[in-house]
C-alpha cells in the first residue's frame with residue numbers, strides 16, 4: 063500500500079500549506095507551513111492552544127482541504143489521494159469518540175472491516191493491539207465504561223488497526239493522569255523503535271516532546287517558528303537570549319566578581335544568587351569570563367551553564383516571534 | 385471501487401445493528417406493533433360480524449379496517465421512523481466517533497449513504513413485520529379468505545407504508561445533520577410531526593377561511609348556492625395546504641379521496657354515497673390499474689417527499705465541516 067519511500071526521504075512534506083477559516087477567509091489557522099518529516103522519525107508539533115496543530119493534521123489526512131499550498135504523506139497528495147493516505151496512516155484525533163455501546167473488540171472489528179484484512183488476521187490483530195496498549199482485560203468491555211486514559215490508549219490501538227507506516231497523534235496525552243501519560247509516551251517510543259513507525263504528534267508540553275521526539279517543530283498562530291532537534295532549538299534560543307551560567311569563585315568576594323564582570327561587553331547581566339554568581343552572556347563568552355576572573359586573582363570552582371528548561375525555551379521562542 | 389461499496393455496506397450493517405440493539409427503538413416499535421395488532425384483531429372481529437353490523441356509510445368493514453390501519457400508521461408509524469433517525473448524525477458527531485471514523489479510508493458520502501441504507505433496511509423490516517403480522521391477525525380473526533390479487537394489494541400497502549415512514553425517517557435524519565444536540569433534533573422532529581399530524585387540518589381550514597373570508601363552519605345552508613360555493617372553495621384551499629403532509633397522500637391512497645368535513649355535517653345533507661368512486665387501495669370493486677390511474681399524483685408525491693428529504697440530509701452532511 064505504501065509507495066516506496068526510502069530511508070532519508072520525507073514521508074511527510076508540506077509546501078506553503080495554508081488554511082484560512084471564516085466567511086472572508088479572515089482567520090488564518092495555518093500560515094504557509096513548510097514541514098518535512100523523515101521516515102522513522104518521531105516528530106513533535108508543539109504550540110499553545112489554537113496554534114493550528116489540529117488544523118494541520120486534518121489537512122494532512124484529508125479531512126480539511128487546504129486554502130493554499132500542498133502536501134504529501136507517504137508519497138500521496140493530501141488533496142487528491144486522500145483514501146490512499148488514510149490506508150497508509152493511523153490517526154488518533156482530538157477529540158476522539160468511539161461507539162460506546164460496543165465493546166473494545168467490536169469497535170476495532172468495525173474499523174478493521176473498512177480495510178482489506180482477512181478475518182483471521184483481523185481477530186488476531188485486535189487481540190494483539192489491545193494487549194499492546196494494555197487493554198487485554200477490557201477487550202470485551204464496552205468502551206463507554208473506559209476511563210480517559212483507557213480511551214486514549216484504545217485510540218492508539220484503533221489507529222494501529224491497519225498497521226500504518228505513519229501515525230498521527232493529536233495530543234495523545236492531554237487530559238490523562240501523569241502515570242497514564244507516561245504509559246502513552248512509553249508506548250509511542252516502543253512503536254517507533256520496534257516497528258519503525260513514523261510518528262507525527264502534537265502536544266502543548268515541551269517536556270513531553272523533548273522526552274520522545276527526535277525533532278520538534280514549534281508552531282504559534284499558524285506559523286512555524288522553529289524546527290530542529292532539542293539541541294538545535296536550544297542553540298536558537300541561546301543566540302537570541304544568551305546563555306546563563308552559574309559561577310563560583312574562591313579567593314574573591316562575590317561583590318568583587320560581579321563588579322569585575324559587569325565591565326565586560328559580552329556579559330549582559332550579572333547578579334548574586336545564594337553565594338554564587340549568576341550571569342547572562344553572549345554566545346562564546348566563556349573564555350573571556352574565565353580569563354577576567356583569573357586576572358582578578360580568583361579561582362573558579364564551578365562554572366556551568368544553567369540548562370534552560372525547555373518549556374522556557376518554547377515560551378521564549380513564541381514570545382520572541384510574536 | 386469494490387472497496388468503496390464494501391465500506392458503504394460495512395457502515396450500513398453497523399447502523400442496522402445499532403437500531404437492532406437500541407432499547408428506545410424497541411419501546412416505540414412495541415407500541416406501534418401493539419396498536420397495529422389490536423387494530424388487526426378488532427378489524428377481524430368487525431369483518432366476521434359483518435352481517436349484524438351492516439354497511440356503515442357505504443364503507444365495508446374491510447375498508448374500515450384498513451382505514452384505521454392507515455390512520456394508526458400515520459400517527460405511530462411516523463413516530464417510529466422519527467425515533468429511528470433523529471440522532472443518526474448528531475450523536476455521532478457530538479461523541480467524536482465521526483471524527484475517528486473519518487480518519488479511516490471512507491468518504492463522507494459513503495458514511496451518509498451507508499447510514500441511510502442501514503436505517504432504510506431496518507425501516508423496511510419494521511413495516512413488513514408490523515403490517516404483515518397485523519394483517520395476518522385481521523384475516524385470521526375474521527376467517528375470510530383472500531385472493532392472490534388481494535395479497536398483491538397488501539404488498540402495495542406495505543410499500544406505501546414504507547414510503548410514508550421513509551418521509552419521516554428522512555426528515556429526522558435531515559434534522560439530525562443540522563442540529564448540534566440530539567435533543568434538539570428530536571424536538572424539531574416531534575414538532576413537525578405534531579403540526580403535520582394534529583394541527584395541520586385546523587390550521588389549513590382556518591387559513592383557508594381567512595383567505596376566502598368564510599370563517600364559520602356551520603353557517604351553510606344547502607338552499608344558498610353562493611355559500612355552498614364559498615365553502616367548496618374554502619375546502620379546496622384547505623386541501624391544498626394539507627397536501628404538504630405525507631399523511632394526506634398516504635391515507636388517500638389507502639382509503640380513497642377524503643371527503644371534506646362539510647359533507648358529513650351538512651344539515652339535511654346529500655347522502656353522497658357515490659359508489660362509483662373507488663374507496664382506496666382495498667376496494668376490490670375496482671381493478672388495481674384503476675387505482676393507479678386515480679392516484680398517481682398521490683403516489684408520486686409520496687415518493688418525491690422522501691427523496692427530497694434524503695437529498696437534503698445528504699447535502700447537509702456533505703457540506704458541513706462535520707468533524708470536531
Ligand SMILES: Nc1ncnc2c1ncn2[C@@H]1O[C@H](COP(=O)(O)OP(=O)(O)O)[C@@H](O)[C@H]1O
Nearest residue numbers: 083084091110111112113114115116117118705
Ligand atoms: N472549523 C473551524 N472554523 C473556524 N475556525 C477554526 C476552525 N477550526 C479551527 N479554527 C481556528 O483555527 C485556529 C487553529 O485551531 P486548531 O488547529 O484547532 O489549534 P490547536 O489544535 O493547535 O489547538 C484557532 O484559532 C481556531 O479557532
Ligand SMILES: [Mg+2]
Nearest residue numbers: 115116117156
Ligand atoms: Mg488541537
